[in-house]
Amino acid sequence: MKYCSECGKGVELKIPDGDNRERHVCSHCQTIHYKNPNVVAGCLPVWEDKILLCKRAIEPRHGFWTLPAGFMENDESLEQAATRESIEEANANLEVTNIYTIVSLPHINQVYILYLAKLKDLNFSAGVESLDVQLFTEEQIPWDNLAFRTINFTLKHYFEDRKNNSFPVHHGTIEKNNRYQ
Numbered sequence: 001m002k003y004c005s006e007c008g009k010g011v012e013l014k015i016p017d018g019d020n021r022e023r024h025v026c027s028h029c030q031t032i033h034y035k036n037p038n039v040v041a042g043c044l045p046v047w048e049d050k051i052l053l054c055k056r057a058i059e060p061r062h063g064f065w066t067l068p069a070g071f072m073e074n075d076e077s078l079e080q081a082a083t084r085e086s087i088e089e090a091n092a093n094l095e096v097t098n099i100y101t102i103v104s105l106p107h108i109n110q111v112y113i114l115y116l117a118k119l120k121d122l123n124f125s126a127g128v129e130s131l132d133v134q135l136f137t138e139e140q141i142p143w144d145n146l147a148f149r150t151i152n153f154t155l156k157h158y159f160e161d162r163k164n165n166s167f168p169v170h171h172g173t174i175e176k177n178n179r180y181q
């Protein structure tokens with residue numbers, strides 16, 4: 001960031017009084033421009049013994065499969081964000097039940113929060129950000145073509161938990177490595 005979004009003058013990197021890390025601070029109006037992690041909200045939509053995945057029509061990871069999820073907007077709840085993303089990406093008619101996975105990605109400043117959700121019907125279809133939307137049994141999951149490690153984390157837990165019919169919240173941290181996200 002070079003210029004203050006409040007007054008248009010230049011900003012400088014410095015540690016504000018009482019803070020402990022560098023921020024962009026406007027030298028003119030003194031506004032401190034904080035940058036904090038983004039929340040990615042989404043769903044794991046379930047229909048009988050199958051789960052719904054979307055094939056991405058956008059970068060990053062164009063052509064890879066993912067759960068419907070995306071950046072939370074201002075003025076919405078987490079649950080609303082997860083539901084909205086499922087409609088945008090899959091036109092899915094679903095009911096979110098409970099929070100299922102919470103994954104921190106410190107290297108890209110994101111936190112994923114995914115809900116378990118019940119599909120209400122089979123009237124789903126690809127939204128503009130998806131090339132395709134399909135239901136998969138455990139055996140059909142395209143493990144080598146999943147878009148993100150967060151999705152892998154969530155699906156692994158799901159199929160493990162399903163054996164016990166118990167779905168506690170799972171949380172974890174995914175660190176930077178040489179692979180995607």
Ligand SMILES: [Zn+2]
Nearest residue numbers: 004007026029
């Ligand atoms: Zn300013």
